Amino acid sequence: MVASQEARASRIGVDILERGGNAVDAAVAVGFALAVTLPRAGNLGGGGFMLVHLAALKKTIAIDYRETAPFDTPHDVFLDEGGRFVPERSQSTGLGVGVPGTVAGLAHAHAKYGSGRFSLSQLIAPAITLARDGFIVDDDLADSLPQALERLGRYPSTRAVFFRNETETKQRGDQLLQLDLAESLSQIAQQGPQAFYDGGVGSRVVAAVRAAGGRMTLEDLKSYRAIEREPLRGSFRGREVVAMPPPSSGGAHVIQLLNILEAYPLASLGHNSAQTIHLMAEAMKRAYADRAEFLGDPDFVVVPLRGLTSKAYAAQVRGELSSDRARPSADIRHGEPLAYESDQTTHYSIVDKDGNAVSNTYTLNFSYGLGLVAPGTGILLNNELDDFAAREGASNAYGMLGGEANAPASRKRPLSSMSPTILLRDGEVELVTGSPGGSRIITIVLQTILDVVEHGMNVAEAAASVRVHHQWQPDELRIERGLSLDTIRLLQAKGHSVRVAPTIGSVQSISRSGAWLMGASDPRQRGAATLGH
Ligand code: GLY
Numbered sequence: 001m002v003a004s005q006e007a008r009a010s011r012i013g014v015d016i017l018e019r020g021g022n023a024v025d026a027a028v029a030v031g032f033a034l035a036v037t038l039p040r041a042g043n044l045g046g047g048g049f050m051l052v053h054l055a056a057l058k059k060t061i062a063i064d065y066r067e068t069a070p071f072d073t074p075h076d077v078f079l080d081e082g083g084r085f086v087p088e089r090s091q092s093t094g095l096g097v098g099v100p101g102t103v104a105g106l107a108h109a110h111a112k113y114g115s116g117r118f119s120l121s122q123l124i125a126p127a128i129t130l131a132r133d134g135f136i137v138d139d140d141l142a143d144s145l146p147q148a149l150e151r152l153g154r155y156p157s158t159r160a161v162f163f164r165n166e167t168e169t170k171q172r173g174d175q176l177l178q179l180d181l182a183e184s185l186s187q188i189a190q191q192g193p194q195a196f197y198d199g200g201v202g203s204r205v206v207a208a209v210r211a212a213g214g215r216m217t218l219e220d221l222k223s224y225r226a227i228e229r230e231p232l233r234g235s236f237r238g239r240e241v242v243a244m245p246p247p248s249s250g251g252a253h254v255i256q257l258l259n260i261l262e263a264y265p266l267a268s269l270g271h272n273s274a275q276t277i278h279l280m281a282e283a284m285k286r287a288y289a290d291r292a293e294f295l296g297d298p299d300f301v302v303v304p305l306r307g308l309t310s311k312a313y314a315a316q317v318r319g320e321l322s323s324d325r326a327r328p329s330a331d332i333r334h335g336e337p338l339a340y341e342s343d344q345t346t347h348y349s350i351v352d353k354d355g356n357a358v359s360n361t362y363t364l365n366f367s368y369g370l371g372l373v374a375p376g377t378g379i380l381l382n383n384e385l386d387d388f389a390a391r392e393g394a395s396n397a398y399g400m401l402g403g404e405a406n407a408p409a410s411r412k413r414p415l416s417s418m419s420p421t422i423l424l425r426d427g428e429v430e431l432v433t434g435s436p437g438g439s440r441i442i443t444i445v446l447q448t449i450l451d452v453v454e455h456g457m458n459v460a461e462a463a464a465s466v467r468v469h470h471q472w473q474p475d476e477l478r479i480e481r482g483l484s485l486d487t488i489r490l491l492q493a494k495g496h497s498v499r500v501a502p503t504i505g506s507v508q509s510i511s512r513s514g515a516w517l518m519g520a521s522d523p524r525q526r527g528a529a530t531l532g533h
Pocket of ligand 1: 345363364365415416417418438439
């Protein structure tokens with residue numbers, strides 16, 4: 001079964017499974033396909049994180065293919081002469097483009113953990129066909145292109161792909177042909193990842209970044225490596241929670257939040273009751289305050305992971321939470337308001353017939369990334385380096401604060417919130433999940449786990465249920481529409497500043513019980529959970 005945010009890609013993954021591929025083979029094919037069919041988040045020019053669970057070996061591997069800052073990245077790269085953060089630099093110029101990791105990450109997963117029944121070229125082939133033969137713009141593409149019109153319209157190379165005329169992006173019913181992308185994919189299929197990192201495609205990527213004001217060099221591309229890391233492990237209600245370590249903050253804080261919340265009888269307090277939401281929000285504030293202080297690329301800073309994910313630390317934090325009153329975030333630490341938000345990342349979950357699983361989240365950062373298609377490649381480039389903390393006290397596009405631990409540096413990876421997660425029960429996969437949602441990913445994944453494990457929902461119910469989010473700063477409890485006014489009033493009476501705001505996330509989950517698989521693609525978006533024969 002494959003649950004992804006785009007139906008053609010899910011079908012491609014299932015086709016690989018039906019032809020004898022394992023979950024990793026399918027994940028690689030889906031990863032390349034989404035770069036064609038969901039170009040706002042699926043990508044070759046971005047990066048992400050993949051968890052691979054190998055049932056026979058009872059082993060889970062974490063693959064970090066996060067983008068990396070170019071060698072020439074000074075500490076103050078996003079500041080002006082007066083030391084002020086200039087968001088334009090990290091969000092809208094080549095300086096924000098990290099060295100892309102996706103091609104290396106997918107190729108690494110295939111080479112080490114694929115079934116051996118498919119070559120990389122065979123797994124890329126469906127994506128090439130879609131890019132070369134084109135397809136009709138519909139669903140997510142039709143919705144998201146007009147929203148990104150300004151960003152995409154800045155670059156002639158991007159307009160050539162995604163615009164129907166001088167002023168309008170492609171619309172529902174238009175055909176999207178991506179011939180340059182088909183050619184780039186073909187070169188990767190024929191020559192392997194070096195076509196991207198040490199070949200014609202890479203040279204064009206570097207030229208595009210530099211023309212947009214960036215400092216990336218071919219040497220940066222050549223030295224890029226996907227990194228295998230030890231997954232983080234926690235426990236919750238008899239399950240083992242296997243999650244992504246830094247440079248994602250996702251795993252650390254999903255585990256920390258579960259540790260804090262496990263002492264409360266949330267099920268009997270009631271799903272989305274005022275008391276349950278209050279406790280979740282108070283725990284979330286603490287986790288996000290810790291995130292800002294401690295998290296960064298573990299190859300550059302020491303992240304106190306053992307402490308953050310320990311039950312003892314969770315008990316201490318719990319001791320400081322009031323079960324009646326919301327603690328003002330300003331009492332915890334000072335921050336700034338949320339400036340920008342949307343769902344641009346994408347997640348997919350895969351489980352094969354043998355119980356192997358892949359949980360993969362990858363992104364270009366903003367929807368369509370920087371908006372720049374590297375001329376001659378068809379490849380959209382990321383603006384991921386905005387995830388660095390440009391300076392102490394300056395928030396990034398998600399309103400996230402950070403400190404020295406996540407400061408820009410040469411060849412460093414910016415901190416992420418992406419949280420691909422796998423739950424094991426008695427060593428076997430029980431739940432594979434993840435979501436886009438920027439800074440909200442951590443709390444979305446937390447609530448999905450709570451919904452399934454604590455509140456007894458199936459993955460479809462969990463995907464559809466109302467979500468809440470608090471990220472410490474800004475001091476607001478964000479709640480999706482659908483929660484009763486009574487509950488909101490009770491939360492306000494406890495001192496929460498509630499904001500009712502649109503949808504949060506696009507969860508793609510698969511649950512497994514013996515031979516039974518159930519998949520759910522978040523109804524907030526237009527994905528598809530597809531089961532093979
Ligand atoms: N670019 C958003 C994240 O990685 O958290």
